[in-house]
Amino acid sequence: MIKKSFEEINEKIKKGKAVIVTADEIIDLVAEKGIKKAAQEVDVVTTATFGPMCSSGAFLNFGHSDPPIKMSKVWLNDVPAYAGIAAVDAYIGATELSETKGMEYGGAHVIEDLIKGKNVKLHAKSYGTDCYPLKEITTFINKKNINQAFLFNPRNAYQNYAAATNSSDKTLYTYMGTLLPDYGNVTYSTSGQLSPLLNDPEYRTIGIGTRIFIGGAQGYVAWEGTQHNPEQNRGTNKVPIGAAGTLTLIGDLKQMNTNFIRAAVYEKYGISIFIGIGIPIPILDEDILEKTAIKDSQIFTNVYDYSVQSRKRPAIRSVSYEELRSGTIKLNNKKVSTAPLSSLKVAREIAQILKKQIAKGDFVLTQPVAHLPLKNKMNTLDIRGGKDE
Amino acid sequence: MNKIKICLYFPPNKVTVPLSYHLIKNFDLQLNILHADIDLAKTGKLIMDVLGEKKNIEKGLKFIEQQGIKYKIFNKTIIWQEDKCIHCGACTAVCPSGALKLGTIDCMLTFDKEECLVCELCIKSCPLNVMSVAF
Ligand code: SF4
Numbered sequence: 385m386i387k388k389s390f391e392e393i394n395e396k397i398k399k400g401k402a403v404i405v406t407a408d409e410i411i412d413l414v415a416e417k418g419i420k421k422a423a424q425e426v427d428v429v430t431t432a433t434f435g436p437m438c439s440s441g442a443f444l445n446f447g448h449s450d451p452p453i454k455m456s457k458v459w460l461n462d463v464p465a466y467a468g469i470a471a472v473d474a475y476i477g478a479t480e481l482s483e484t485k486g487m488e489y490g491g492a493h494v495i496e497d498l499i500k501g502k503n504v505k506l507h508a509k510s511y512g513t514d515c516y517p518l519k520e521i522t523t524f525i526n527k528k529n530i531n532q533a534f535l536f537n538p539r540n541a542y543q544n545y546a547a548a549t550n551s552s553d554k555t556l557y558t559y560m561g562t563l564l565p566d567y568g569n570v571t572y573s574t575s576g577q578l579s580p581l582l583n584d585p586e587y588r589t590i591g592i593g594t595r596i597f598i599g600g601a602q603g604y605v606a607w608e609g610t611q612h613n614p615e616q617n618r619g620t621n622k623v624p625i626g627a628a629g630t631l632t633l634i635g636d637l638k639q640m641n642t643n644f645i646r647a648a649v650y651e652k653y654g655i656s657i658f659i660g661i662g663i664p665i666p667i668l669d670e671d672i673l674e675k676t677a678i679k680d681s682q683i684f685t686n687v688y689d690y691s692v693q694s695r696k697r698p699a700i701r702s703v704s705y706e707e708l709r710s711g712t713i714k715l716n717n718k719k720v721s722t723a724p725l726s727s728l729k730v731a732r733e734i735a736q737i738l739k740k741q742i743a744k745g746d747f748v749l750t751q752p753v754a755h756l757p758l759k760n761k762m763n764t765l766d767i768r769g770g771k772d773e
Numbered sequence: 774m775n776k777i778k779i780c781l782y783f784p785p786n787k788v789t790v791p792l793s794y795h796l797i798k799n800f801d802l803q804l805n806i807l808h809a810d811i812d813l814a815k816t817g818k819l820i821m822d823v824l825g826e827k828k829n830i831e832k833g834l835k836f837i838e839q840q841g842i843k844y845k846i847f848n849k850t851i852i853w854q855e856d857k858c859i860h861c862g863a864c865t866a867v868c869p870s871g872a873l874k875l876g877t878i879d880c881m882l883t884f885d886k887e888e889c890l891v892c893e894l895c896i897k898s899c900p901l902n903v904m905s906v907a908f
């Protein structure tokens with residue numbers, strides 16, 4: 385049995401001797417050399433994804449004005465930000481819409497503009513206090529003249545996700561893209577065999593404190609993500625067959641690059657943001673390596689009918705990502721074309737960049753300070769009306 | 774040689790008119806059918822590129838009209854700002870003609886103008902707003 389520690393792997397990285405491959409490349413390597421040999425040779429496997437992740441946003445600290453203000457309402461380029469935290473802190477959520485431009489511009493665009501170094505209009509209101517007398521301010525901020533600016537994304541890097549179709553006679557506009565009537569298409573969103581949590585299905589190495597690539601910068605896994613659902617049904621390979629684990633991620637907005645983080649608008653649905661994430665998996669033993677060798681043909685999801693407007697949508701069929709990637713799948717004996725929503729091209733770029741950064745010693749691995757939970761029951765929200773009984 | 778893209782609308786009783794035969798034979802036009810939606814009992818729609826001398830194209834269009842068939846010339850084209858594209862593939866979900874395709878190996882989007890029907894469906898379905906229409 386091969387055993388390596390984080391320290392040993394980092395030592396090799398520092399000496400420039402570590403062997404690093406992407407989660408795509410490991411597949412052929414294992415096919416050629418077998419698990420044992422591959423586990424001996426390979427030290428790190430890089431994983432990546434670049435998809436729309438609505439549950440994202442940024443904390444900003446604007447610095448104090450003179451006279452000072454305790455901001456209670458904040459707008460950035462007319463997009464409301466949450467200001468119920470101290471005096472000059474705010475959280476701009478990616479999906480928040482502009483009050484003047486509606487769905488054309490939102491929190492994700494503010495984040496993108498800040499990353500690009502653009503000026504963003506800050507408008508804030510306050511009730512005024514003895515220590516913070518100013519009641520209103522209008523000014524311009526950019527990433528150079530504010531204090532901290534970091535992304536804090538409560539739910540990113542979904543371990544797996546449903547595929548979507550539409551049985552109704554109307555086009556549906558959803559966060560899964562445009563779904564054409566009468567099973568006109570199927571959309572899905574994953575980087576599959578390259579995806580971080582699909583390569584570490586039981587969270588053995590990705591945990592709280594794991595250093596990651598996020599939006600072009602280095603960041604960290606801060607917590608389990610919201611709706612983290614490790615108890616999702618899993619296949620014999622332990623890989624979930626639907627939405628399962630998630631990550632809360634943190635990263636310095638000022639270091640980010642818009643090649644790896646982009647605002648997005650889904651027609652008649654709203655705003656989202658593409659987040660580029662890369663996570664290295666240290667090959668501590670053969671089991672970890674075996675899991676990283678997973679292929680699209682071994683990862684399954686269910687196709688759901690999004691015209692059923694309920695939490696309990698029926699699954700139409702189970703399908704592998706290899707089939708989805710082929711461009712068409714069969715639904716009720718009809719050939720239906722499939723389309724992805726997340727960019728495999730950029731995900732592959734990220735996996736390569738991370739590989740180079742590790743090889744150069746610019747990115748060293750961190751051992752998680754705590755593991756992500758493997759047990760967690762998901763709650764649902766009952767509609768109980770206004771009386772608390 | 775000139776080239777135009779047209780859409781023909783056949784009324785139910787005209788669906789069987791051997792139009793392309795006459796256009797090719799009598800006016801020396803080359804036709805490239807991009808999209809056909811023809812049902813004998815209903816109205817039909819045919820989108821095609823027409824290549825030929827300018828004069829012949831004009832004559833051909835007149836002939837089409839004389840047959841009682843309406844047509845529309847596409848004077849718009851779709852523009853893909855490739856440098857802003859992230860190759861997510863969302864537009865391929867709606868493209869009816871296959872003009873927008875994701876490569877099976879490199880997973881990059883390609884746009885084949887020749888195949889485009891100028892239906893404009895991709896414009897709004899692109900989350901990055903990189904498809905637009907030009908006149
Ligand atoms: S939807 Fe837009 S960004 Fe995505 S591949 Fe198509 S053109 Fe490119």
Ligand code: SF4
Pocket residue numbers: 851867868869870871872873888889890891892893894895896
């Ligand atoms: S306009 Fe867009 S969606 Fe329509 S055929 Fe052309 S490329 Fe495809």
